[in-house]
Amino acid sequence: MQRIVCHVDMDAFFVSVEELFDPSLKGKPVVVGGKANQRGVVSAASYEARKFGVHSAMPLRTAGQLCPQALFVEGHFERYREYSKKVLTVLNRFSPRVEMASIDEAYLDLTGTERLHGPPMQMAHKLHQAIGNETQLNCSLGVASSRLVAKVSSDAAKPNGVLFVLPGQEAKFLAPLNVRTIPGVGKKAEAQLNKLGIRKVGDLAKLDENFLAAHFGKWGLALAGKAKGADAGGWFDSEIGAAEDPKSISHEHTFDQDVENRETLETTLLKLSEMVAKRLRAQKLYSKTIQLKLRYEDFSTFTRAHTLDHATQLDQEVAGAVISLFRQAWDGKTRVRLLGVHAGTLQTVEGQMSLLEEPHTARLREAFRSIDHIRDKYGAASIALAKTLKANLRERLHDKKPD
DNA sequence: TCTGGGGTCCTAGGACCC
DNA sequence: TCTGGGGTCCTAGGACCC
Numbered sequence: 001m002q003r004i005v006c007h008v009d010m011d012a013f014f015v016s017v018e019e020l021f022d023p024s025l026k027g028k029p030v031v032v033g034g035k036a037n038q039r040g041v042v043s044a045a046s047y048e049a050r051k052f053g054v055h056s057a058m059p060l061r062t063a064g065q066l067c068p069q070a071l072f073v074e075g076h077f078e079r080y081r082e083y084s085k086k087v088l089t090v091l092n093r094f095s096p097r098v099e100m101a102s103i104d105e106a107y108l109d110l111t112g113t114e115r116l117h118g119p120p121m122q123m124a125h126k127l128h129q130a131i132g133n134e135t136q137l138n139c140s141l142g143v144a145s146s147r148l149v150a151k152v153s154s155d156a157a158k159p160n161g162v163l164f165v166l167p168g169q170e171a172k173f174l175a176p177l178n179v180r181t182i183p184g185v186g187k188k189a190e191a192q193l194n195k196l197g198i199r200k201v202g203d204l205a206k207l208d209e210n211f212l213a214a215h216f217g218k219w220g221l222a223l224a225g226k227a228k229g230a231d232a233g234g235w236f237d238s239e240i241g242a243a244e245d246p247k248s249i250s251h252e253h254t255f256d257q258d259v260e261n262r263e264t265l266e267t268t269l270l271k272l273s274e275m276v277a278k279r280l281r282a283q284k285l286y287s288k289t290i291q292l293k294l295r296y297e298d299f300s301t302f303t304r305a306h307t308l309d310h311a312t313q314l315d316q317e318v319a320g321a322v323i324s325l326f327r328q329a330w331d332g333k334t335r336v337r338l339l340g341v342h343a344g345t346l347q348t349v350e351g352q353m354s355l356l357e358e359p360h361t362a363r364l365r366e367a368f369r370s371i372d373h374i375r376d377k378y379g380a381a382s383i384a385l386a387k388t389l390k391a392n393l394r395e396r397l398h399d400k401k402p403d
Numbered sequence: 404t405c406t407g408g409g410g411t412c413c414t415a416g417g418a419c420c421c
Numbered sequence: 422t423c424t425g426g427g428g429t430c431c432t433a434g435g436a437c438c439c
Contacts (some may be wrong), residue, residue: 013439033407040407043439056439062404100408102439134418184412186437219413252408289431299406305432340408 003165004110004120004143005240006127007150008091011138011159013104014044018073020136029054029070036064036072039254043075071400080104086135094127097241105154106146109240121164128162145170146231147240149162154183170229175202182226183236184219190289192216201227246283250291251275252340255356260296260335272341273319277312278372285346286311290321293340294329303342304329311351318343 010016014032019025029049034040038325042063043375045054052067057253063070078131085102091098094117097109104358118122124143131139142154152174157163165173170380174182179201196215198204204227212220225232259265269292280287291305304325312318322341330336 031406043407057407059404059406065404104439135410174429188436217414240433247411248409250409254407291432299436303433338407 003145005145005147005150006095006108006110006120006124007144007147007154008087008106008108009126009140009142009158010087010104010153011041011140012046013083013137013145014075014080015046016137017079018076018099020068020083021076021079025071025073029067031060031063031067031070031072032075033074034060034074036060036068036070038073039256045070065214077103083135083137087131087137087139090127090130093130094123097239098100099241099243101302107150107240110143119165121162124164144229146229147236148183148226148231149173149229151183152177155181171205171227174227174229175200175205177201179204182223184226185235196265199273212369225252245348246285247346248342248344248347249276249279249283249285249287250293250340250342252293254295255336256339258335258337260333262332265330265336265339268339269322269341270319272339273322274315276341276343277315277318279384280313280343280346281319281372284314285348286350287318287343288312288345288347288351289343290318290325291340291342291344292322292325292329293338293342294326294336295338297335297337298335301338302329305344307345311345311349 013023015030018032019028025046027048028046029052030046030050031042031054032045034041036058040060042054042056042058042060044056045063049067049070052070054063054067054070064072080103084100087106088098088100091106091108095108095110095113098106099108100106110117110123113123114120117126120143123139128139128141128396131137140154140157140160141162142150142152142157142165143163144150144153146169149165153163153165162380177200178190178192179185179198180187182201185193193199193204198207204223207224207227209224210219212224214220216223221332222232222234226236231237253268253272255268263390287308288311289305289307291303293301295301302379305326306321308317308321318341326339
């Protein structure tokens with residue numbers, strides 16, 4: 001049976017949601033991400049702001065210079081998650097195989113739904129209309145025989161359009177587009193391909209796949225397939241709607257001003273550790289590898305990892321590992337721009353643990369579970385964990401006292 | 404222009420084991 | 422004194438995506 005994939009991409013999603021909460025923003029240049037003089041980048045720009053050259057990932061200060069009259073607003077991720085769920089609810093009516101690929105885009109497998117919903121093009125228009133009616137948001141849809149081509153075509157359909165690439169027409173559709181439009185080809189890869197005289201997807205499709213494999217290895221081989229419109233291995237080749245467990249959970253923070261005060265830095269690491277551990281517990285996951293991320297004032301960035309002898313979801317164990325990595329990594333002088341805490345190698349059980357430790361950590365786990373509960377109910381300020389944790393850690397790390 | 408925060412996947416070297 | 426081959430785990434860094 002002919003595979004049919006639909007990619008749904010919300011138009012200027014963050015901006016459009018903000019407009020629903022504040023209709024006075026409509027029709028104006030709007031930048032979501034923060035104030036024009038803040039550290040940070042643009043999360044989303046309205047089409048009016050884009051006319052001035054503003055685009056996402058651009059530093060806010062640059063956006064402020066390009067378009068001083070733009071309205072700069074903070075992002076509200078709870079709102080975006082709420083609207084993302086509304087979109088998903090609509091999608092679920094159209095196919096049993098749906099997958100959110102990020103907060104503002106999704107894939108639907110429409111293969112074999114024809115008898116229920118009509119031909120794919122008709123169905124795509126019905127879906128487009130339903131999303132508009134039920135969320136008050138615009139989106140663009142791409143329909144094709146692979147995820148890859150569906151994604152590229154939803155982009156070509158913007159704004160607020162629907163585009164169907166007929167089976168057999170994939171290579172023809174892709175040929176005139178820049179290589180950069182292929183997902184996975186970023187700035188670096190584009191430059192390397194350009195150096196070889198490859199600019200359009202059509203140039204790529206003409207090449208022998210052995211040539212690409214010789215130049216770019218495994219990645220080049222997949223690229224040869226993508227140039228012809230195939231999902232060609234990797235993430236694109238996975239089945240739609242086969243939800244996978246997360247591979248990592250992390251939080252990071254960039255300071256408004258670079259920091260050299262140890263107290264501030266370590267308190268920040270404690271907060272980040274708490275946030276990470278709380279999410280581990282919420283998702284019933286345990287992490288074996290804890291990683292510190294450190295970025296200095298000159299933007300040089302380092303990571304340092306520690307693998308525990310058992311997987312954990314406890315604030316104290318995450319924080320303990322991260323603080324000790326930090327004390328080994330930081331010279332105590334260089335000003336710090338960013339700190340991050342990352343939990344990797346996630347599993348659903350604690351796994352091996354020494355028999356001596358077991359009863360102790362089981363009690364701790366209970367304690368933290370109730371703390372999470374109280375926090376959810378009364379807010380984070382109700383329990384000042386950071387302070388007590390910090391005192392604990394001082395003992396453990398300095399005096400090497402058993403707790 | 405002065406660069407967020409949350410992720411995924413890939414590579415490559417070294418340790419260690421058989 | 423010269424030295425294989427494969428597998429897995431760990432660590433660090435980088436490209437890329439939204």
